[in-house]
Amino acid sequence: MSNVTVSPLSTALGAQISGVDISRPLPPDQRDAIEQALLTHSVLFFRDQPITPQQQARFAANFGDLHIHPIYPNVPEQPEVLVLDTAVTDVRDNAVWHTDVTFLPTPALGAVLSAKLLPAYGGDTLWASGIAAYEALSAPMKRLLDGLTATHDFIKSFPLERFGNSAEDLQRWEAARQKNPPLSHPVVRTHPVSGRKSLFVSEGFTTRINELEAAESEVILKLLFAHATRPEFTLRWRWQAHDVAFWDNRVTQHYAVDDYRPQRRVMHRATILGDVPF
Template sequence: MSLTITPLSPALGAQIQGVDLSAELSAEHRNAIEQALLDHQVLFFREQPLNPQQQARFAAHFGDLHIHPIYPNVPETPQVLILDTAVTDVRDNAVWHTDVTFLPTPALGAVLSAKQLPAYGGDTLWASGIAAYEALSKPLKKLLDGLTATHDFTKSFPLERFGSTAEDLARWEQTRRNNPPLSHPVIRTHPVSGRKSLFVNEGFTTRINELTDIESEAILKLLFAHATRPELTIRWRWQENDVAFWDNRVTQHYAVDDYRPQRRVMHRATILGDRPF
């Protein structure tokens, strides 16, 4: 059976129908999903109840899976992390970010499954870095091509977020030692499609290395605002058992934090990526 791919907005996003993600994927479906991801950058599937093993198995069709250094995992399936507002403070996702760009090889993508949702609210937005790059003027593209930026995990995960016990402090110190600030190109080339994408994000990017402090601050502010203009985004209103699969190499996202004290539970499997160039 062939997939139905319905684009949802001009910048990015498509809904996929005609596949059961809990079953073993055929090579044909796997390849069609990969191509749709390249074309649309974030894919949405409705009514896909997945247990953690099924979710990990689906995600592993697209690469090896990452075990997150900070979030709690499903104990029997540590490749699946839990975002549960009753357990963890997940406010750090209510900022535009690309996942784990503080790593030398940030995630290729992630598969997110909605387990428990508030009655309303708790939407997630994605923005296309490709559309953001393409919407820049020629002179600005020329300036940014070849520049590098620093990414630092402490920008989104400051010590306060880790808690206050000696154990929390030790865990944060260890995570910081393991993840020193590093540099990535400001304009990234997609390793498969070859398309260029703006690759700075408010969550983790602290500085454009080749500019002065004041230039870096002003240009990053401009780029963060430019990259997240509504025209370059899509907003997904979740239903339980929805699955989103995004290409983390060329997108950023924002989890809207507007539903407390209601509980929201999501499971995520993260696919390892390669070094941006």
């Protein structure tokens, strides 16, 4: 039997996991226990897990195929692991509520984030539950939103003025823009495993609700962005060295607090590809 221990952190989302060594191959019972905990709690935290990029990628690959990010630098010997290093890359796009890579036709199932270098203070990350936010909406608002779609645009979080500063950066940005044109996803997404409904719009990538007039879309999105990140739907994690977070990207959004400059912060992320939202 699995010796995985799951300790919930809030009603809306979040649990701390113990009894697992991520650096080693996962036995099937531990993998299944972690997957079930993810379905129940949406974001999981593992303390004291010093792992290499290869070990991080192996852990993440237990849950699906891995994505190679079109903009962020990666670990050369393990390109599926991207590097978020404030000394190298402008990561201000992380200091906004967002759901990862929703500019893809098949946005991420989840992501595994490993703390490599932390500031002495600051640099927390917040997560918000799209399920809790949706379930708290009034019945008339749910009826309005169900069936609507929204445009998600790569450029909203990766504008040319911040990611095209050299010839090489410009070439990478242009290739990413052409490969990832704006596309549409449901405003309310159904989780493919649990069947629960979740808000699936975020300030990071969502630009408009397609079926509404522009002014209507602007007002409704502003309302949803504020509603989805109410404190009762969120959890704030204070990182320690070698912490690992694993979240369900299908039903959450997150915000990396940019409150530690000029200190440096380095994180490694492995992103797990998902399926077409419905």
